[in-house]
Amino acid sequence: MKHLLLTALLSGMSGVSLWAQSINMPIIQTKYTADPAPYVHGDTVYLYTTHDEDYSEGFMMKDWLLYTSTDMVNWQDHGVVASLKDFPWYKGDNGAWAECVVERNGKWYMYCPIHGHGIGVLVSDSPYGPFKDPLGHPLVWRQEHWYDIDPSVYIDDDGQAYMYWGNPYTYCVKLKEDMISIDGDIMTMDRIDDYQEGPWFWARKNDKGEKWYYLAFASTCCPEGIGYAMSKSPTGPWKHMGHIMDHTPRTRGNHPGIIDYKGKSYCFGLTYDLFRLESSRHAERRSVSAAEMTYNADGTIKELPYFQDCKLKQIGTFNPYRRVEAETMAWGYGLKTTRENPSGPWNETLFVTDIDDGEYILVRGIDFGKKGALKFHASCSSQLYGGRMEIRLDAVDGSLAGAIDIPNTKFKYREFITDVTQCNGVRDVYFVFKSTSIQKKNLFNFDWWKFDK
Template sequence: MPIIQTKYTADPSPMLHNDTIFLYTSHDESDAEGFKMYDWLLYTTTDMVNWQDRGAVASLDNFKWHDGKNGAWAQQVVERNGKYYMYCPIHGHGIGVLTADSPYGPFTDPIGKPLVWQKEHWYDIDPTVFIDDDGQAYMYWGNPNLYCVKLNEDMISYSGEILFFPKITDYQEGPWFYKRNGHYYLAFASTCCPEGIGYAMSDSPLGPWEYKGHIMDHTPRTRGNHPGIVDYKGKSYCFGQNYDVFRLKEHRHAERRSVSVAEMEYNPDGTIKELPYFLDCKVAQIEPFNPYRKVEAETMAWSEGLQTIQKNPWGKEKWNQLVTGIDDGDYLLVKGVDFGKGAKDFSIWASSHLYGGIIEIHVDSMDNAPIGTVKIGHTKDELREFTTPVKKTTGIHDLYFVFRGTKKQTGNLFNLDCWSFNPL
């Protein structure tokens, strides 16, 4: 299933930084019917199954030259010389670029105009950027045509003309350009509809590109796709998008997409082994999860009914989120938690405007008896610490927080900030 459930996410763009995957995504609003996209989000992981929500890192408001409020389409972030560059299409208005000194932002516009804008058409979407071993950077983009420029070392300008490429078999949009073991790859969303994920290979960063087939075939199980590919801790991963979270709720179509990921393998000649659809793939947890620290509550492998909001819009840590929208029966799952020799108690920082509720702590299954319960009381706007003893649990287990209301309140029970177990 998709890796994010608290928001609708699309157009995955993974980046490796300091032994952590930074996953940038576009964002479909929760009431979207067509494309309703205002900002770009960030999620991080070190184990590939538990993801921390880092909030919105940029929005259309960053581009002062664009007065529209919709069109924040598929982006990519790359790092060069300690700075971070976000390439953002604004549908119908070209491709802009933002810069930051941190992968968390804040991102700002260094040029005050589009980096690329071919005003005679609306094909300038879905940029992908790669810096080759010789230091030359390239930006590919386009639907239904494929274009490329050579970026200058400053990463916010380019030299030469815009290059136009012959049609690659099955190419539609969403290119993802990278290099591995001397081979150049261009993965892409294949011809709609439904879209799959196709790819081409070349011996040169500027082609010619040879179509190689599917990473994931066209399937009626999803309508669109958009690849993002990364190697991490000895494995390769292909991210994409689908409508599987939305379809848990409704049996119709709306542009409310969700990002999924699958482990990907290469053949000895560099070609890619075709994947089944995301629901038929399984991603293994790379390392166990440490509960003996302050864990942001917005870190999860799966959830039901939850949302996230910015903790303090005026604070310095704009990435910090709260878990909210918590109703009776909702739950949160953290996978592969290593309790070691056991914990003596559990603490969680929460706030409740009214009557609050209860958090049940389960391991391995919500049907198992809880190892502890926490009563969250009335705190007004203040985040307070609540602590409870827990039954001794050793080793590695999946951890469930199940939320229960009271006779006085069954919805909007409380907000959650962070939590921690304390070892024996």
Template structure:
């Protein structure tokens, strides 16, 4: 078995390869086969399978979730569902899945090897997902794997799946029962193998699939109707002998179209060669285009040695909001785990000397950053976070010293000054220290300099964040006492209350800071832990945890 540290310590030469490879595979902290994208609220949610670190064959127990607003920096949300989400599944076989949104609900269709297609339902894309049926949605043969679902413009939902045949069926409006009989794809496409993905563009329907095992590429057909007949077109991507499988996932995002897939390149880089091909697969992403007639020009395979360029960043990255440390474009050495700090979520762990995290396209603005906070915990002597610009050995903008905190989940916030950082850069957070594990890392945040060169935000010169005291938090109201710096005393603020899934549940806007005692009406809000963010315009100036009783 590969130890935890070895798993994602890439060969050193990869640090100096082209930037495009630094974005494929998308995730370096886990093996992520069968990626299935869903776009919701200007965010790409990427649901993946999970090849276990020690997998030699298909060893898959759960499903992972990552999200991105720019397609290059991905936030790890951990395990979103597992075989334990069902009462009727075996101990292995969490195969390909897809999540779709309809009528305020999220439906997660999964294939359980040898047991059929199941469905889980949640109120949020982050879960929690539960099984509404207590049994498979259907099981009509061992070929029932790799479901994909389209909710058409008229509201009718269709599901496609299967290996080596492709089947389809209508779903009822409840999305958890089938409507009518199961049919086979007619005619059978000559390269179809498994892993179908249904996609609609304008008035045309596209069915893509993993083609002609093995190796598998991505083939596709087109139709004027979701029920066919389907006309085979070509390959979107040819297979490559360096990878057995593939899995398309076509989606539109902010004016362009992309497809996911997977390769073994992460595993090959870890073992230092290609002699052993275990089922340790990793999600990749590529951009696709369309000819005037709607057909898709062929794109290169994701790449070996000189890989295809990673997709361009969509927009830029804001460093002045609280950023989860597990938001990563590229990393060396680190892993992630469930976090017990206020707010839960995930944190970065397995940090050793020389490891780092890269965040791409961070926009510090014309006036730049003044200071930096990091939320950290250490059961040892800690270490440092070196803040480098553009490369892992680039200009040093600041250094955070992390001391021991008495435990891996005993969290403190540490700060440092930042100098000479303006404009848009790749950000490298490099970890240094002695031998062994250094510390865990939960979140980070920069603070900007305003146009007159003074510090903005709820922050004192000594680096301590000015607090907002939660006097009382109940299911009916939150009483707030504000401690606001003079700089913002005449500004209007917005108070947004989010649940831990990131959903906005309450808001107050146009609040003048001269009012130091406020009441937020939370009638009807369930008890639990929430995040309260205070905004000055579009800039988040304070984040605080609120526990509603």
């Protein structure tokens, strides 16, 4: 269901966009996402998530998604990279729970709990997939209980890999170098105060050069905060150190993911804030949020306020002089991304659809350079009346840099070009979608864009 009145209200507040307000909203808006599993490789953050269906009341989860960013605020949607169908031994259509992905020796390993059926593993030559099951059975499945969920895999400096998981107990096992078989017995950790589920395992050195191992986790439900423990050994014993983010009635569940990226540290978690734009009732329609996290000199972590009250700043700027997939955005509430054209062919890449009058895409921190851009290109298609795309600077109703009209293209993609003005320096860019006819919803599809000097 689309909420046009709310979208129009948010986008028309005297030029102040939702993003520019003080509230730090979820980083993905075109789908419901949960259980963030961020992984840094090169200069890119690969953010793998679970996926709550739009109609979810309880947990309805069928697949795993991928988003990437090089600046922490603009995220490109890569769609579904794995699903329950990739495990031939599982015949159900629900239960794709909190995953973890790591890379080793050029292979990407995705550890996927299937609720009630243990933890499976998938392997790919690429972070984007396709992922395939090398085992034909779960990596871990103790059928006497349903505790085998929420894996976190970490490869230590000496090459030894560990997997932590479990609710309500914390389990650990070593993995062999092949990453698809266990090495030794499963260990049950001593009870960590306030531990519920969703462990996230990593290591770092403090200011004195002392190496510490960390275990963040969703703290006791409900509501769940994000707690953490520290140890001098990868297998414990663990000392509970408090909270990265305390319990708060402003959310319900949580699931941490922690990374270091470009000299900063980040805590990912989940909220219900996007669903709260629609309803105050409860349903399992969650959204991934993120905040910058800092350490004290001794290695302990400074407690964060709730995600809404944190700041998430852009790292660097965004290059507009290349083909940019339209599903790359800092904000796009109300829009959807897909590869499926109900009345047309399957696309090789995702595109933005479900575009209604008054909605927009925000791309933050675009660096046009001193001389700036002169032209704008966009690939779009429309089955009926089409609409208009306005290029606005720094606010939804900011300076109009240019516009293109998208007519009926019979659902075939066409490249549209227009002159632009004032596109110099570093600017936030809003692609604002407008109706030009009786059609107010589903105006057109948007595949990619670029600027030219």
